Amino acid sequence: MVCDTIKMSEKINIDSLLLERGIYPDAEAYNLIYYLNPHLNSLRNYTSEIVFPNFDQTTKNLLDKEQKDNFRMVCTTNYSIKDTIFKMIAALKKDLQIEKKIRKDRATTEEITAIFNFNRSEIDTISQNIINRNSILNRQILIQIKEGISLMANIQTKDTIKDYDIEKLNLLKDNLSLVIENTNLFRGQTNIPDPYPEQDIEVIVKNHGGAVVKGLRIYFVAKAFSDDPNSYQQLPILSSPSIERLPIANYFIWAGRPGNSRAITDIYPLNLRKQIKDGPVVIEIVTK
Numbered sequence: 357m358v359c360d361t362i363k364m365s366e367k368i369n370i371d372s373l374l375l376e377r378g379i380y381p382d383a384e385a386y387n388l389i390y391y392l393n394p395h396l397n398s399l400r401n402y403t404s405e406i407v408f409p410n411f412d413q414t415t416k417n418l419l420d421k422e423q424k425d426n427f428r429m430v431c432t433t434n435y436s437i438k439d440t441i442f443k444m445i446a447a448l449k450k451d452l453q454i455e456k457k458i459r460k461d462r463a464t465t466e467e468i469t470a471i472f473n474f475n476r477s478e479i480d481t482i483s484q485n486i487i488n489r490n491s492i493l494n495r496q497i498l499i500q501i502k503e504g505i506s507l508m509a510n511i512q513t514k515d516t517i518k519d520y521d522i523e524k525l526n527l528l529k530d531n532l533s534l535v536i537e538n539t540n541l542f543r544g545q546t547n548i549p550d551p552y553p554e555q556d557i558e559v560i561v562k563n564h565g566g567a568v569v570k571g572l573r574i575y576f577v578a579k580a581f582s583d584d585p586n587s588y589q590q591l592p593i594l595s596s597p598s599i600e601r602l603p604i605a606n607y608f609i610w611a612g613r614p615g616n617s618r619a620i621t622d623i624y625p626l627n628l629r630k631q632i633k634d635g636p637v638v639i640e641i642v643t644k
Contacts, residue, residue, distance in 0.1 A: 357415075357431075359392060362408045370399055370548055377410045380430045383490045383542035383549060385409075388431045390492065390551040395601075399548045430489070437498045438486055444505040445483055448476070449512050468517065471525045472508065478532035479505060482539070490542040492549045496603045497535055503581045504528050527580035531605055538604050554601045555628050556636035561595040561611045561621060563643045572611040572620070574598040579606045579625070588617045599636060604628055611641055620644055 362373070370389075371381040379385050390396055392407040409431065432438070482501060485491035493501075507528060511521050540549035561569040574591040581587035591598045595611060607626040610619040621641040631637060 358410050358412050360408045360410050361405055363405050364403055373408060377408075378415075378429050379409060379411075382430070383492055384430065384432045386542070386548060387433050387492050387551075390494075391433050396551070398550045400550075432489075434495050434498055437495065437502060441483060441486070441498065441502050441505065444502065444509065445479065448505060448509055450476075468522060468525070471522070471529055472511075475504070475508060475525060475528055475532055478529075478536055479508075482532070482535060485539065485541060492540050492542075492551050493535075494552050494554075494603055497552055497605070500531060500578050500581075500605060501535065503578070503584070503587055504532060507580060524580055524583075527606070531578055531580055534604060534606070553604045553630045555604060555630050556599065556601050557626075557628070557639060558636040559591065559595065559598045559609065559611075559639045559641065561641055561643065568596045569611075569643060570594070570596060571614075572596070573614045573617075574600075574609065574611055575617045575619075576602070576607045576609040576626075579608055582608050585617060590617075602628055604630060609639065609641070611643070 362368075370386075374381040374385050386399060388409050389399065389406065392409065396406060411429065415429070479501065482491070482493075486493070507524060511517060511525065514521065538553050540552070542549050559574045561572050561574075563569055572595040574593075574595060575588050576591070577584075577588050591600045593599060594614065605628060607628060608623050609626050610623045611621040612618050613620065621643050624639055624641050626637075626639065628637065
């Protein structure tokens with residue numbers, strides 16, 4: 357696959373551009389365009405230059421050969437992680453057998469079952485939208501979905517479900533609800549969905565005297581997976597400030613040394629939502 361740079365205008369039809377290149381226009385094709393243009397907020401009424409997918413000559417020759425059958429190529433993004441999600445869901449048990457597992461400190465068996473089944477239903481809905489090629493999800497959100505399935509599978513194998521596990525299921529419930537709420541679905545050729553909403557953040561590290569601290573790495577993790585260091589991610593720019601765009605979700609964010617994710621600042625709970633006004637969400641964290 358190769359790319360073109362196209363000057364957009366209101367007269368240009370995105371679906372026609374895709375079809376001219378032999379690409380079937382669906383949400384996965386739009387997702388590819390958003391992937392190639394990470395700061396593109398919408399394909400509707402967009403009038404600047406964008407990077408557009410195309411095929412190399414070998415593939416075009418194949419398309420020409422098959423044109424009699426109205427042959428079109430379908431595109432996808434993040435195939436490997438989506439394939440992993442489907443396999444993990446297939447291995448996930450349908451029901452949580454907790455009658456003999458639960459330590460009834462705060463929640464009843466019915467409450468825990470309801471939380472687990474809600475999460476399973478949300479995951480099934482998300483995966484079905486992916487299979488039907490009508491959802492716009494970026495890699496960050498797909499990673500969170502994969503980690504959520506892993507969390508549920510881990511809880512299923514435990515001999516005792518404790519309050520800590522219940523807390524994690526509730527945090528996962530909040531995140532999955534956000535994904536469902538913010539996922540823009542493809543609903544036909546007249547509706548081009550926007551990408552999953554993201555928000556710029558600006559993280560500033562200060563010491564107790566109020567001076568800005570330079571040279572620290574900013575780490576973050578979705579709240580439901582905060583006990584798993586393998587889920588920790590980092591911003592590309594050292595402090596301060598560190599600026600990045602993250603998908604809408606609930607996070608913990610902190611600073612550590614480069615190459616060492618141990619927190620040397622307070623851990624900031626960030627419930628990130630799309631802001632109406634322009635500019636980043638500014639976060640200040642203080643060294644210990």
